[in-house]
Amino acid sequence: MGYYDMHIEIKENLEEVVKFAKMLEYAGILIALNEHEINNEYEIKKIENLKKLAIENGIDIIIGLLIKPKNKEELKRVLDEFRKKVEIITVAGGIYEINRAACEDSRVDILYHPELGRNDSGLDHICIKAASENNVAIEINFNEILQAKNRPKILTFMRRNVKLCKKYGANVIITSGAKNKWEMRAPRELASIGYVLGLDLKTAIDSVSIIPENIIKTNREKLNGRLIKNVRIVDEF
Structure with missing residues (x-):
């Protein structure tokens, strides 16, 4: 089992x-x-x-697309254009229409900050049921907590979404959301956030290990043509 941070927005000094x-x-x-x-x-x-340097250091670099759509039509357009080009697609939520559309589209991998700018958690049982059915993970982003002006409110909304995910079987992932290397956090530090928000210890650790690892593996198989509609192609000997 390896650990993964599925949201880093650092563009300089990547080495x-x-x-x-x-x-x-x-x-x-x-x-x-x-x-x-x-x-x-x-x-x-x-x-x-x-990636070449990363391999030497035993680190897997995943290329992800972070979409910030203004409406569900724009979301669909971007998904149509990029789904077969990138390993992971994360949708920045906040508008309920976008939150729900992201949860209902299996081409989306991760929904990020569904509660942004809202007076509620941004998700309901309809969204979370759809997320579970379509394997869309709900992201808890440490940097969002760190930068929040009203931290208690954000934490309350995140707890509500974690509770819904537990009830309906949707995946949760915990990320740093780092914009510089000093905002990066160790895997177990991120897992501890999930635990505080209501995940059991095993699921909290899974949120930074098994769950992201499975998303990456599945998408790479799809991009390589080795997984079609959940049927894995096995080499013949």
């Missing part, structure tokens, strides 16, 4: 980030890019070169 991730005992980290960066050959080449 130092890799070394720091190794020190924190991560198996892999996800570098979140926006649409412009994904389409920028220079940015992609920079990440691909970084």
Whole structure:
């Protein structure tokens, strides 16, 4: 079992980030890019070169797309364009329409801050049931907690979403959301946040290990044409 941070928004000094991730005992980290960066050959080449250094340090670099759609139509457009190009797609929520659309679309891997800018948690039983059915993980982001002006309110909303995920069987992942290497956190520190928010200890640890690892593995098999509609293609001997 390895540990994964599935949301890092650091764009500079990535070599130092890799070394720091190794020190924190991560198996892999996800570098979140926006649409412009994904389409920028220079940015992609920079990440691909970084992967070589990462391999030497025993770190898996995952390329992720962070979508910030204004409405569900824009979400669908971006998913249509990028789903077969990137390993992981994370949707930034907040608007209920987007939260629900993300949960109902199996092309989405992770829903991030569904409670952003709201006076509620942003999710209900309809959303979470759909997230469970479509394997959309709900992200708890440490940096969001760290930067929150009203931290008690954010924590209350996150607890509510964790409770719904437990009730309906949706996955939760815990991430750092780091924008510089000093905002990165060790895996068990992130897991402890999940525990405080209501996850049992095993599930809290799974949220930074088995759950993200399975998402990565499944998506890479799909991109390589080795998994079609949940049927895994096995080599013939």
